[in-house]
Amino acid sequence: MASPSCLLCLNRCLQSHRTLWSRAKVLKGQVFQQVRHRSILYSAICVERHPIVTSVKSKVEENFSEVLSKIEEENSYLSDHEMRRMKEQRAAKSKQEVAEEDAPGAEAETVTALDLEDKWDSELKTFTAAPRSTPADLSGEQKSLGRKLDASLYLLVKQTVGGREHWVLPQASWAHGETLRQTAERALSSLCVDVQADVLGNAPVAVATYKPPEHDGEQAIKLFFYKAWHRGGDVNTKQGLVSDYAWITKDELKQFCHESYNRHLKKFIF
Amino acid sequence: MTGPGLNLSRLLASSLQGLFQTHRQIHTHGAPLLFKATQQLLAEPMKKKKRIDPSILAAREAKKIKKIDKEIKKLTRFGRILKPVAEIELPKKQFTLAKERQRTAPVLSFEELENRALLQKQWGRFKTNAWIHQQRVYDKMIAAQDEALEELKAESEYLYQEALKVDYGMVAMRFEGPKSTPPIKDYAPPDGDYVDTTRKY
Numbered sequence: 001m002a003s004p005s006c007l008l009c010l011n012r013c014l015q016s017h018r019t020l021w022s023r024a025k026v027l028k029g030q031v032f033q034q035v036r037h038r039s040i041l042y043s044a045i046c047v048e049r050h051p052i053v054t055s056v057k058s059k060v061e062e063n064f065s066e067v068l069s070k071i072e073e074e075n076s077y078l079s080d081h082e083m084r085r086m087k088e089q090r091a092a093k094s095k096q097e098v099a100e101e102d103a104p105g106a107e108a109e110t111v112t113a114l115d116l117e118d119k120w121d122s123e124l125k126t127f128t129a130a131p132r133s134t135p136a137d138l139s140g141e142q143k144s145l146g147r148k149l150d151a152s153l154y155l156l157v158k159q160t161v162g163g164r165e166h167w168v169l170p171q172a173s174w175a176h177g178e179t180l181r182q183t184a185e186r187a188l189s190s191l192c193v194d195v196q197a198d199v200l201g202n203a204p205v206a207v208a209t210y211k212p213p214e215h216d217g218e219q220a221i222k223l224f225f226y227k228a229w230h231r232g233g234d235v236n237t238k239q240g241l242v243s244d245y246a247w248i249t250k251d252e253l254k255q256f257c258h259e260s261y262n263r264h265l266k267k268f269i270f
Numbered sequence: 271m272t273g274p275g276l277n278l279s280r281l282l283a284s285s286l287q288g289l290f291q292t293h294r295q296i297h298t299h300g301a302p303l304l305f306k307a308t309q310q311l312l313a314e315p316m317k318k319k320k321r322i323d324p325s326i327l328a329a330r331e332a333k334k335i336k337k338i339d340k341e342i343k344k345l346t347r348f349g350r351i352l353k354p355v356a357e358i359e360l361p362k363k364q365f366t367l368a369k370e371r372q373r374t375a376p377v378l379s380f381e382e383l384e385n386r387a388l389l390q391k392q393w394g395r396f397k398t399n400a401w402i403h404q405q406r407v408y409d410k411m412i413a414a415q416d417e418a419l420e421e422l423k424a425e426s427e428y429l430y431q432e433a434l435k436v437d438y439g440m441v442a443m444r445f446e447g448p449k450s451t452p453p454i455k456d457y458a459p460p461d462g463d464y465v466d467t468t469r470k471y
Contacts, residue, residue, distance in 0.1 A: 039425060051448045064393045067386055077371040129451035149452055179432040180422070198443055203433045205411070207418035222421055229445065267414035270407045 039209075039220040043183035044171035046154060046205075046269070047197045049230040049247065053132050053149040085113035142246040145234060151249045154269065156256055157191060157235070158244035165243065167256040169265075171223065180204060184226040191242050192235040197228035208264040225268060354469060 057065065078086070136144035145153065157170050172187035174180060181202050188195060204224035212218035235245040246256065250269050254262055360366075378386075423430040 041425065041429075050445070052452050054448045054450055058396075060392055060396045064389055067389055071386075074373065074376055076373070077366060078373060083371065130454045132451060134452075150448070180429055181433075201437045201440065202435050203415060204418040204422065206414040207421045209421060222425060224418055224422065229443075268411060270410075 039222045041174035041180065041183075042171050042221065042223040043174060043180045043187060043204075043226060044169040044223055045184040045188045045197070045199070045226050045228055046169050046265075047188065047192075047195060047228045047230050049145060049153040049155075051150050051152060055150045081113060081116075088112050088114070142248055142252075145247055147247065148249055153230075153247040153249060154253070155192065155195065155230075155235070156246050156248060156253075157242040159191065159242055166258060166261070167246075168261060169225065170242075180224050181226060184224075184228075188228070192245065193239055194233040194236050196231040196233045198231055199226050199228045206264060206267040208261070223264075225264070227268060356468065 132149060134144075134146045134149065136147040137149075141147060147153070155170065156167050158165050159168050159170065160166075161168060161171070170187045170191045172183050172190065174183045178186070179202070181199055185199060188197060205227050206225045208223040208225070210221040210223075212220065235242065237243070237245065248256065253265060253269070257265065419430065419433060422433055
């Protein structure tokens with residue numbers, strides 16, 4: 001038989017436990033409600049600079065394109081230039097066979113097809129195309145937009161997120177009265193002042209959700225990603241809003257971003 | 271006794287009935303060889319020519335003349351404008367598919383043909399794999415967007431409806447694909463800049 005003091009103690013313990021339990025239930029409900037209707041919304045913008053130069057063909061593509069052009073040539077008809085060249089060749093041959101004493105002046109006036117071809121070849125030689133690999137490629141300067149011309153480059157910035165600095169796509173928190181797309185555009189214009197980009201559509205391309213453990217009391221976060229095409233301009237770090245930036249390819253993303261963030265980037269960066 | 275027109279067979283039969291009663295008029299031919307008073311007539315008789323009011327006739331003629339005058343006027347106005355070169359249609363066969371323009375068919379060795387066939391198979395496999403990969407990418411992109419829209423809907427109906435709206439600004443968006451070499455900065459073409467002067471209707 002327990003002593004009355006013990007019983008009292010036990011009862012009190014039970015009571016407090018009960019209240020704790022009910023309080024927890026109420027709290028759970030509140031937290032659940034918060035998660036359902038009140039996550040903090042963020043909008044991030046993925047600015048993509050598309051390739052400026054075609055990618056190198058693979059072996060199969062190279063071989064097949066060669067064979068296709070050969071077949072096309074075989075099945076084609078003669079062009080005006082080729083007809084002219086053939087006619088002149090035949091005329092030249094016939095002139096050679098026949099011992100002639102023509103007036104020398106007459107031949108010098110006409111421009112033959114072969115002359116034209118030589119002229120065109122020499123004209124082509126005077127032109128030098130820009131090289132496909134730039135000095136930025138050699139130096140490996142990751143801030144340069146002229147790097148890796150045959151691949152897509154994505155803009156990453158070093159931004160303070162949740163108190164710490166991370167390499168992320170430029171993001172901003174949603175403010176009341178604007179759409180998520182406007183938030184994304186605001187993120188770009190406020191953080192990367194001079195960059196011009198066309199956002200592709202009103203709908204986000206992916207979402208990253210963060211649901212904290214229930215009794216933490218933290219709010220859930222939803223980060224919506226928008227895709228944009230780069231039209232011109234580069235990041236200006238003098239404003240002080242971003243400490244650093246980089247234009248990197250999709251293979252280099254893992255060098256910069258956190259693994260959990262990269263997981264979400266893979267949903268729309270291919 | 272068939273056929274229109276006047277033939278004398280009936281007359282003959284009726285007039286001579288009394289005289290030659292014993293004779294029977296049996297004709298084994300469909301149309302016995304008898305004289306015919308008129309030609310074989312097979313058409314309907316001519317219609318009567320109606321008199322037309324001369325004023326109406328004159329009006330008809332005037333209309334024809336007016337039409338031709340109008341066309342002459344039109345030609346004199348537009349005839350001077352030359353057809354744009356892009357619209358000139360040359361007789362295709364004469365200029366491009368003439369026999370003299372055909373190449374001599376090259377003789378391909380057996381190895382070359384085999385190589386070509388094998389390369390086509392290889393290409394087919396390559397392209398199929400590329401297509402399958404691309405379809406997977408599309409599926410992933412669509413799934414990601416659907417997930418995003420679902421989460422947004424759970425958050426706010428207003429924002430969700432805004433996200434679903436069609437962006438008509440995208441209609442005017444233009445994009446130029448990659449070339450084989452990058453553009454040269456401040457390049458001055460030797461022939462000058464190309465300005466398109468095609469007439470837009």
